[in-house]
Amino acid sequence: MNYRIEVSSRDIMASRFVVSKLIMTKTALWVLSGKKEAGPWRAWADRVREPYGRLLATEPGLPAMTALFRDHRYNADFPAPPPTGVNPPIEEELAVVRATPLAQAHDEIARNLEGMPRPPEAVLEILFSPDVVTLFADALRRAWEEIVAPAWPRFHAILERDVIQRAGRLAAYGWAAALDDLAPKVRWHPDGVIEVRSTTDETYRLDGRGVLFVPTVFPTGVGSYFEHAWPYALTYPARGAAIPHEPADGLSELIGRTRARVLLELAVPATTTRLTALLGLGLGTVGGHLAALRRAGLVASARTGRSVLYHRTALGDALAAADPGGP
Template sequence: MKTRLSFSVNDLAETRFAISPMWEVVTSFRALAAAEVPGPHRGWAAQVRPRLAAAGLDRGWLADMIPPIGHLPDFLNPTSPTASPGLSDELAAVEATDPEQVRRDLDHLAAEREGRLSLRLRNLHRTPWVYLPRIVTEIEDYWRLAIAPYWARIRSLLEADLFHRGRQVAEHGTAQALDELHPTVRWANGSLHLVERHCAITRIETGAGLLLVPSVFAWPRVLTRSIVSEPPQLAYPARGIGTLWQRRTHAHMESLAAVIGRSRALLLAELDAPASTTELAHRSGLSAAGVSQHLTALRAAGLTSTHRAGRSVLYARTGLAEALLLGDAVVDAGSDR
């Protein structure tokens, strides 16, 4: 299917980019639900799937609502007024969704499933205001296990994409930036042309402008959201996804070790993927007690964060630690969310 989204001068003026935690929630869950996880994310999936199964999140609300292919409920991806909303901001919007919007999304899902919805979704259709808070709670649990330990790395890649697109707009204009988003997206004659769409989008069905959302887990597709009176959204694969999960060369390892000590620098380097104290002790050769002591100090310094997964506690590098190891010139210690 092809679709054509026309643009007025006002639409172009209201076109903007944003990072969305909820788009990462929805697209990552869809990746996990696929018969075969997309290649770049298989290592991540191997770590995350056992945690979700242990918590029962592989058979909850998200499993009912997010199919491997087909329609995604639009109410799960609210339009943010800012370029970088927090998860809590988006979840507040999800919980406040108009009941009729929830029902429209569920009707669409039912149509794709030959009229069959689970008991859970039938209850949601009947009284959305009762069950939306439960969905929000499940999303928070999913985020804690599947996204939060990796968020510093994911966010860094998304921000790099926004920087690239912003420079592209400044140097070449919005039209070229739109034309180079994805092979299935083309700008021509004042319109955005999308091919291979599951659902068509027209300006009649949506509000003004356009919200462009880089996504790690949308790869390799462009996904869309359209609601009357709101700007359409395009979630497109962020640049550099192939490097996201690669073990990194830490350019400033030695200089960092001179400041915080070799053992602590080694532990930060080992946290290319989130890990428990026991795993880090095994990989680093340090004692479990020593690892625990170092991690406590690193957390106090804002270089690691903790994320509970069942009975285990996973440690992850923060954005500040990423910047120190990789040698970024400018570090905003408050940006790690």
């Protein structure tokens, strides 16, 4: 079964690729709760197990919220609604959560629990308490501060790279180019329909409102927001999120560890500024390594508007592909 999103030419102007700290926090909790695999973020997940455990013990809303997580069925939307801006502050996103009417929260939770094993009574008591919205928002705030925020510079660089690239494709070439490789379960049809593989058959019309595309670095699949008064939105795994942070020893020994990291990151074209954010290095350091890789014929550059994008050459691709830890 599939749900279909009917779009028009007007929807291109209204659609956006955006970053959400709150949705990133919720998808991080999916991974840490064991409901999704960590994939390339296994080392990060292992490092934050301790603070995650502390939050489970001190924030009653957290175990109750993660008890609702399930695949291929409805999940309550109010804990992490679509953002209202391109990259809003976490406080602004949490304010939307806190404004959720209690009746809506309880209705979504009841729908979420349909078909699930009955949770423990202590969890049910929290889920249907008059304070559930506040408890969820408090848990999300602390999860952001103690788990996601310390790694945000790298997370944000990956998300922003994906957003900039796909937004440029949408504006210049249309839906097919923007949605190419978005996710295996998402397909674009030339008759103006985005088709998403699902467990339900539904059809939604955008009618010029557009859709928000919200990437996450975690391999949590595609999520959808097509209810209530908020903007229509799809979440998806960001391109380039699986690029390893550390290269294998062989490639590092051949060209140096930092140059190997630069080469691996260029699986997705990037500017010098973007690479400094991804790698946590100075602009001059990254520029020097790019110059060396370019002289060796491993990378090339092309100007796009005011920016210079670096990308791997065929030789660079071959060398990166030979790295056992490479993408």
